Amino acid sequence: MEEMCKSAINKGVSEICFTEHLSVREGDPCFGWLDMDAYGINIEKCRDHFQGSLTIKKGLEIGEPHLSMNKIEPYKTGQNIDFIIGSVHNLDEEDLTVYMQGREQIESYTDYFNEVLLSVTEGDMDVIGHFDLLKRYAFDLNGKYRHGDYEELISEILKKAISRNIGLEINTSGFRSSSLEIFPSQIILKMYMDLGGELLTVGSDSHSANMIGNNIAPVYLMLKQIGFNAVFSYDRRKPTAVNI
Numbered sequence: 209m210e211e212m213c214k215s216a217i218n219k220g221v222s223e224i225c226f227t228e229h230l231s232v233r234e235g236d237p238c239f240g241w242l243d244m245d246a247y248g249i250n251i252e253k254c255r256d257h258f259q260g261s262l263t264i265k266k267g268l269e270i271g272e273p274h275l276s277m278n279k280i281e282p283y284k285t286g287q288n289i290d291f292i293i294g295s296v297h298n299l300d301e302e303d304l305t306v307y308m309q310g311r312e313q314i315e316s317y318t319d320y321f322n323e324v325l326l327s328v329t330e331g332d333m334d335v336i337g338h339f340d341l342l343k344r345y346a347f348d349l350n351g352k353y354r355h356g357d358y359e360e361l362i363s364e365i366l367k368k369a370i371s372r373n374i375g376l377e378i379n380t381s382g383f384r385s386s387s388l389e390i391f392p393s394q395i396i397l398k399m400y401m402d403l404g405g406e407l408l409t410v411g412s413d414s415h416s417a418n419m420i421g422n423n424i425a426p427v428y429l430m431l432k433q434i435g436f437n438a439v440f441s442y443d444r445r446k447p448t449a450v451n452i
């Protein structure tokens with residue numbers, strides 16, 4: 209964690225949010241890993257250490273936040289969480305990469321987006337994580353998806369999100385996958401704006417210190433071109449606009 213903070217400062221990043229991954233599904237590779245006490249202590253240590261040079265937020269990325277909500281609750285209550293990303297990593301208790309083997313593209317994506325809709329309808333989150341994540345895995349298997357095939361479903365997800373004050377996480381890790389695109393695609397961001405959505409956060413989904421802050425600047429430029437003027441920072445789950 210300390211290395212990540214140092215890397216952020218070196219790259220001129222002024223605020224960082226850790227989003228440790230929580231999965232309460234037995235069988236998920238992340239199941240049982242998250243130790244909230246240790247997490248809290250590490251965050252506090254880094255806050256002390258980098259005081260004045262870096263704002264450090266404590267977040268969670270929750271897999272399938274609409275399922276087993278009673279098991280998720282203790283990770284949120286009384287934990288001083290700043291920010292929650294809600295993600296779909298599994299379908300029918302299977303990892304996405306496994307789920308889409310042997311299925312047609314249209315079936316995998318329809319199931320995936322339907323699950324995202326369900327998670328946005330019922331789950332507690334601040335932003336939807338890597339909206340069209342499936343393309344990270346599906347690209348090699350069956351190429352790029354056609355937005356038009358899922359437009360109605362995507363629009364339904366966005367409307368539901370807006371009605372519940374849920375934003376979108378723009379995740380630049382897509383540049384590291386063969387699709388070479390951010391999650392979500394620009395066309396989804398444009399739809400979100402046209403529907404009245406404005407809550408965006410930008411993250412690099414860094415799993416190592418050298419990836420911190422990657423590709424954030426070009427994303428800001430792209431957002432301005434679409435028509436967005438701000439991204440949001442979360443403190444104890446309250447969003448504040450930061451002009452870009």
Ligand SMILES: [Zn+2]
Binds near residue numbers: 269297337338
């Ligand atoms: Zn994720």
